[in-house]
Amino acid sequence: MRNYEMLFPFWSKLSDAEKELIEQTTYIETYNKGMLMHRTEDSCKGLMTVLTGQLRTYILSEEGREVTLFRVNAEEVCVLSASCLLDAITFDVLIEATEDTEVLVVPSAVLNQVMQQNPYVELFLYKAATEKFSDVMWTMQQILFLKIDQRVAQFLWDEMIQKNSMTLSITHDEIARYIGSAREVVTKVLKYMVKENVLELKRGTIIILDKEKLRGYM
């Protein structure tokens, strides 16, 4: 028995029939690390809630430059996966699994039916969208107003906290994609930090030697 009450704050506002409909139609999908789960052209699958793993939402320029908008962690909904049901969302994004990820899918047709009957479901979705709006504003301010060394330092710091490790398995290219910059620029910043004894670089690995100095760049 899944804990719908915890995943969906609107659960207590649903009728018994609505609850049963959702319980009987939701299903689990698994995405391997690196898989794309949502493309502009795809039909709209439904509302995805991350059970384990992590999703990364990003946009792509014509030249292939990526900018990460936000990540969706376990027990969070990926509201943009249901954007086809939300008139107010008129943009599209790419969604990738950053690790092996299990998601719970409420199919579009079911979600749509319940939404028509119950304003709390739509409210939940738009509220979730607005939370991501806040995340994107934060990202945008970072991109616009922070210098590149600050962005790299902030990224490494966040990774260190999240992974609870001073040894990070990540390539320069991945960092560049996460912070919306170019690999060459990231490499330059990392090499500078090596010279300053903040980091050590090994193939595919970055070792943080001096947390305090790293913090000094932020």
Place this chain on the structure above:
Amino acid sequence: MRNYEMLFPFWSKLSDAEKELIEQTTYIETYNKGMLMHRTEDSCKGLMTVLTGQLRTYILSEEGREVTLFRVNAEEVCVLSASCLLDAITFDVLIEATEDTEVLVVPSAVLNQVMQQNPYVELFLYKAATEKFSDVMWTMQQILFLKIDQRVAQFLWDEMIQKNSMTLSITHDEIARYIGSAREVVTKVLKYMVKENVLELKRGTIIILDKEKLRGYM
């Protein structure tokens, strides 16, 4: 008698008492061109709906660089003016009147009371916020992915359409602020377009000589 039904799509979902409360407490405020109507530190006035004129929402870096997020035109709500009542909005912005502007204010306390009783009001607000999320995504993609000459050309084109005139009264500094760039950069682009016979520059005025060529930059 104001046409609340047109301004607020949730109007028909309100009880008579809620309608009366809003009718008796909303008031009109007037802002002159250039006035700031909302600052981070200010108390939260309430939900503002533009009756005439236009508001511009922007963010400001520590060095004073501005980036326009979106504009709010007549009959639109400026949902960020009520952001203190919306938990999911965790960022703040500056709001300026770009012309003499009249707004209808539903005071925070009233809005909050009605919101508690009625999910349709909160849904309206979060839906409006999500629409602005879409606008901001558009702005962000422009900033990230368009080259500066494209952004200047796009801006001049939009102004020409909006003002229905090929003579635009606007300074280089204003253009820079609208498109989130620096004045020096805008001046360089404009001078290049003068050399190409696309524009003519006069003090505080830009005259578009060749619409087709301008479009060619977009």
